[in-house]
Amino acid sequence: MRSIDDCVGVILDTDGVITNTAGLHAAAWKHAIDEFLLERAHHGHGRFRPFDMQADYLRYVDGRSRGDGVRTFLASRSITLPETAPPQDPGAVTVSGLGDRKDRYFLQQVQEYGVAPFASTIAFVRRLRERGVALAAASASRNCKTVLRAAGVADLFEVRVDGWDVLRLGLAGKPAPDLFLEAARRLGVPAQECAVVEDATAGVEAARRGEFGLVVGIDRGGWGAELYRHGADIVVTDLSGTALAAAPSRDVS
Ligand SMILES: O=P(O)(O)OC[C@H]1O[C@@H](O)[C@H](O)[C@@H](O)[C@@H]1O
Structure with a gap:
């Protein structure tokens, strides 16, 4: 055809x-991921390299499901996180927690700017x-x-x-x-x-x-x-x- x-x-x-x-999603991803990367840098895990709203978004996140987006991006930086918090560490940063954080930012933007x-x-x-x-x-x-x-x-x-x-x-x-x-x-x-x-x-x-x-x-x-x-x-x-x-x-x- x-x-x-x-x-x-x-x-x-x-x-x-x-x-x-797409821009609202990209901005929400950047907000959530940069917070996480900054926290890691403060705790001595390498230097802070921010999420690139063009290159990182298009390559690792765009079009993928929430969880796949988190995992694919983290893999690009050789970072692994547990899917959910282990019982001995209920406050741990997790794949699902990062995805939820991004979702909150996305919905705030939808409310603020509309679609x-x-x-x-x-x-x-x-x-x-x-x-x-x-x-x-x-x-x-x-x-x-x-x-x-x-x-x-x-x-x-x-x-x-x-x-x-x-x-x-x-x-x-x-x-x-x-x-x-x-x-x-x-x-x-x-x-x-x-x-x-x-x-x-x-x-x-x-x-x-x-x-x-x-x-x-x-x-x-x-x-x-x-x-x-x-x-x-x-x-x-x-x-x-x-x-x-x-x-x-x-x-x-
Ligand atoms: O987290 P949601 O709203 O379920 O969306 C999953 C993905 O949906 C896609 O349409 C977007 O391109 C991604 O940026 C987004 O992460």
């Missing part, structure tokens, strides 16, 4: 594709709806429903698969294709007849591994080459008609 016009279903990632929330949908994505979704294309919102985030509602766009998608489904159904996180395959299953459309739209390398890779008909990467900050490298068929800066019409496909890039 070479074009979005040939798709029977379209599955859109949420943060960074439907809503302008904006990308106008070009919403126009794109409305065009597809008029054509009868089946639409799903997919996200590794447990806050997906809250975010879609806060942006006022929850009703545009007949299916939502999110971080709660990942936990409930025991799905493997991105870059495994499970989340998107579950979305296609709920839409009742074979993966080969669906497009996936993603801004994260882990998400693009997940769609490629799931053998989806078309993998569209959204590059909002200069990481287009990485999206192609992880398997995007086309990369666009947004979902406006002009960007899609002008997008070079992987074969010609």
Whole structure:
């Protein structure tokens, strides 16, 4: 399938594709992780090297579930933490504790700044709806429903698969294709007849591994080459008609 016009279903990632929330996630990660790294440095565990909101976020955290984000980032710094606090040390910093801390900061920001949908994505979704294309919102985030509602766009998608489904159904996180395959299953459309739209390398890779008909990467900050490298068929800066019409496909890039 070479074009979005040939798709029977379209599955859109949420943060960074439907809503302008990737930056809020990145800021919350930085807040929580830098606090932790500073505490470690104060206790003599190496020097403080802050979380980089661009490089660290895109490489280790973007698109992954909360726990996988914590673990992947910590592994990049050769740090291991217990998953949960051992009985003899109830105050220990843990993977789940760090994730919870980040979540509190994220929700504070959502409350403070609100959530904006990308106008070009919403126009794109409305065009597809008029054509009868089946639409799903997919996200590794447990806050997906809250975010879609806060942006006022929850009703545009007949299916939502999110971080709660990942936990409930025991799905493997991105870059495994499970989340998107579950979305296609709920839409009742074979993966080969669906497009996936993603801004994260882990998400693009997940769609490629799931053998989806078309993998569209959204590059909002200069990481287009990485999206192609992880398997995007086309990369666009947004979902406006002009960007899609002008997008070079992987074969010609
Ligand atoms: O912690 P949550 O809200 O369940 O989200 C998990 C992940 O969801 C993804 O959509 C974001 O790209 C990540 O930054 C985030 O960490």
